[in-house]
Amino acid sequence: MTGITNIRELMSRNIRQSGILIALVALVALFTILNPSFLSPGNLTNIVLQYSYILILAIGMVIVIIGGHIDLSVGSVVALAGAVAAVLVVKNGMPWWVGVLAAIGVGLAVGVWQGFWVAYIGIPAFIVTLAGMLLFRGMTYQVLDNVSLSPFGGTYYQIANGFQNGLLGGYGYDALTLIVFGLAVAGYAFTQVRARQGALRYKQAVEAFPLFILKIVVVGAVVMWFGYQLATNRGLPNVLVILAILIIVYTVITQRSVFGRHVYAIGGNLPAAQLSGVKVKKVNFMIFVNMGLLSGIAGVVYSSRMNSAQPAAGNMFELDAIAACFIGGAAVTGGVGRVTGAMIGALIMAVMTNGMQLMGVPTSTQQIVKGLVLLLAVAFDVYNKRRAGAR
Template sequence: MTAVSAFREIFTRNLRQSGIYIAFVAIVGLFAILTDGVLLSPINLTNIVLQYSYILILAIGMVIVIIAGHIDLSVGSVVALTGAVSAVLVIKNGQPWWVGILAALAVGAVVGAWQGFWVAYVGIPAFIVTLAGMLLFRGMTLQVLQNISLSPFPAEYQKVAGGFLNGFLGGQGFDVFTLVIAALAVVGYAVSSFRSRVARLRYKQAVEAFPLFVLRIVLIGAVVMAFAYQLSRSRGLPIVLIILGVLVLAYSVVTNRTVFGRHVYSIGGNLHAAQLSGVKVKKVNFWIFVNMGLLSAIAGVVYSSRSNGAQPAAGNMFELDAIAACFIGGASTTGGVGKVTGAMVGGLIMGVMSNGMQLMGIDQSVQQMIKGLVLLLAVAFDIYNKRRASTARS
């Protein structure tokens, strides 16, 4: 393969998926320049992780909902409700911190089952069910908190979103433990990618050229290690980043390598064909919303830990941020397309843009306008790709 053909393959093969990574690098580079490098400083990178982790957790569940052809407008209210339940038990009634977390997860599962029942078994569109849920669960939050805020949580609860793992290994100006964990993650990613490539070759499926495969692994590894080095120079490895990493890994496996994941894609891609193929559509849709409820509860625990309390207005507009992350990350408006990693990159783009504009002192109203335009352009790109593909087939 010549250098020209390799370059062409990088920028034309699966443009929809690769383009988002190129855009992410460009946006990070732009704001790094505009903020005189403050964006990439150790303290600021740590703050980005802590500030946007709950949005990324929501985006994991939301992208599965969107792939199946649905939408969930209630996740912000569920974040508030689960945080409120946890706060009432732990702060008001003096229960152990872990009881509050378990109660929040239980409430999230019940909420997901409630909405999954109406969507899957009654047949009401998810847009209507979750719009009703947004109002219902916000009202329940006000009832649980009795219209007042509760704080503070005990120190153990606060560590969920504000704790760090560091100091296990000595370092000179940086935390070696953070670098070791990052290195293990890179090695794991490389091994997993190589095994996936070998499996695809065994079944004579198309794969990227080996030099490009190696280049991709090296570039991703370099970015991860550079990011970890900056974290290690601040406070070490955030606990919430470990939680997020485990969730991303687990749900990447679920969506790409399990029967449930294949069924989700088939339902979103062609519902009628999925039904004819024997997919239990109602059951799959039910569990999609149970899963969204659980992830909303995890996000609720993380957010309440981060804010060190529960507020009636918590989670406001979180659903829009999560939905935007999915669409910017490559999910299709008509379902059947999307990846967990793409949603993560989309969420990081939103986070970097927000953080960068805050560092530059840009007015909040202008920030909202810019983020709205980015979302509009992402959806327009989705529609453009569909039309181009349709024209090519015809």
């Protein structure tokens, strides 16, 4: 009976984890059929450039959601961080790195502010960040004096618009890009093998070995194909390097660190975490400091991409980041979610938006589709929990 239960749990987990991958592949196939230029190297590069800041925000947001909270202020923080950077770099002529450090500093300060109210005063994160959404948007208007500042130019502009190309040469392609993607595939295969060995060591259910190998081969082939498309276009985007570093760092933090385990514990069962000696206030405080940090980084990337700071920048970014997390498998009640899942969820949002834009779908219809997809993703999560409870 135990073996049957383990198989059921494995199947349920695989459906949850693989379902979003299947959805992503299906979306890509659909938009490719409707518009063959969707998979062109130029458009794939544009998807990476245009939605990088949402991916960065989703990394922090999934940690917030796993901890049982929500953050509605990240779009306003992105705008404020970019505004401060623009005042220093564009208006006052300071070096680009001063703007970057200032923007990240703004994000950290916001994180400390909101973390204090949530963790130590005990105000729900929904209220604190709703207030923050209004507060930091108003501060953005004041910092910019209600006008846009541009252009950044120079190195700051290259942060989100530059490429690493031609460093190792190549015949019609950038060899460095292919090497980087090859190392990524090797790293993925290594971590999957280690995870499987760990599961077998503890006598946990795992998929059949042929299926395991097939999964690695398919993922590796798709990743290398994507890398080749970038390599034959403009090379490796700088922002993709930033994203890769953040994904690796935060995957390790959430899955391997004490802080990560405590976040899952708090979101999964707060009373049990308190009884187990978890320093709940400190962890909750750090969750929001981290979200502020990543919002500052996203502010740098977005302002660099736009080559300007605008009072209305970052509008609705928080909803895109939250949607990416829930579509990627995070649970509404907390305690469940992964950085990789949030990344896939963000890519689904990016693919939907880009594909509909190429088809000329009106913005109003795009919003309707996004809303329905988010609702269905949460409904799927609720359905899975009820089915698990019934067993």
